[in-house]
Amino acid sequence: MTDLDAAIRDRARALGFDRVGVASAEGALEPEFSRYEDFISAEKHGQMAYLAEPRGVRQRLDTAAILEGAKSVICVAERYAGKAEQGDPGDGEGVVRHIARYARGSDYHNHLRRRLRRLAAFVRTLGDGARARPMSDDAPLLERAWAARAGLGFVGKNGLLIAPGLGSFVLLGEVVTTLVLTPDVAIGERCGSCSLCLDACPTGAFDGPFVLDPRKCVSYLTIELRGPMPEELRARVGENLFGCDDCQSVCPYNRSGGETKPRYLPFDRWRAATLEGLVDLDDASYGALVGGSPVKRATKEGLARNAITVLANRRHPRYRSVLEKAAREHPDPAVRSHAAWGLELLDRPSE
Secondary structure (H helix, E strand, O other): OOHHHHHHHHHHHHOOOOEEEEEEOOOOOOOHHHHHHHHHHOOOOOOOHHHHOHHHHHHHHOHHHOOOOOOEEEEEEEEOOOOOOOOOOOOOOOOHHHEOHHHOOOOHHHHHHHHHHHHHHHHHOOOOOOOEEEEOOOOOOOHHHHHHHOOOOEEOOOOOEEEOOOEOOEEEEEEEEOOOOOOOOOOOOOOOOOOHHHHHOOOOOEEEOOEEOHHHOHHHHHHHOOOOOOHHHHHHHOOOOEOOOHHHHOOHHHOOOOOOOHHHOOOHHHHHOOHHHHHOOOHHHHHHHHOOOHHHHHOHHHHHHHHHHHHHHHOOHHHHHHHHHHHHHOOOHHHHHHHHHHHHHHHOOOO
């Protein structure tokens, strides 16, 4: 490792990142890109049209399309709450426990981007004319594949990066640079015969190891999908209001992982919220609830649809009046559809 490499690693750790590694920006990113092309060809991206946008597809293949003259990709990882006891308020009506753990606190994009920009600015000082571009998960980069190439971990059968010692509850970021840095050694895949993640998926969204069909994934259904969910998948959404952690929670690599950083702890506002209250949020209440939170991605209508779905899946008479009102009066047709479906569930004999 050169002094240049050491300086970058020291700076990344000083900025709060738990892991840092380097990958060469040159050479084909395979088999990951071929899998991505197959994914797009099969139209598994569903309503996420941005994933198939031609310019973005090229950038995912070619780092030169991201930054001309790119030579290295600096990859960083930071752990967020992964243990069940961190951020779970119990069995009360608070909605925190129905939200995927990455989204229970402030929006990680803001914290991540700010520090990635600082890391990129530092990298630019390390060479005459050195250029660097910070990237996070909203940019067209196959970040898990790059993180694996940089030795941060390996891609598990659920398609997520697993960093030994940290697990898969990690946030990833990158700085693409024209500096020539010493690449790290990639870690080989270590899942072996384990299929716990595949078996745990409530909707059967995995077509096989490493092959996810997002159109069936609870995270897609509750976050990205606009309009009604396919009726055959609604019951499988279960208690999930926003996202799903099932394929991570069962992973043996997530049995330990260190302490949670304060900025990713749950918002108190989620502890006071109720599922019933989410159904009829006005614009002001919605803004106050989701401001500065990743949950805003679901939209006000999406949260109402998801809340009705969770209440319907409980099949308890106490929620009949909420379902009846939503089926009759809610302005969003998807919410009305899910509420009507929930009433049908209530009237069916218990299975």
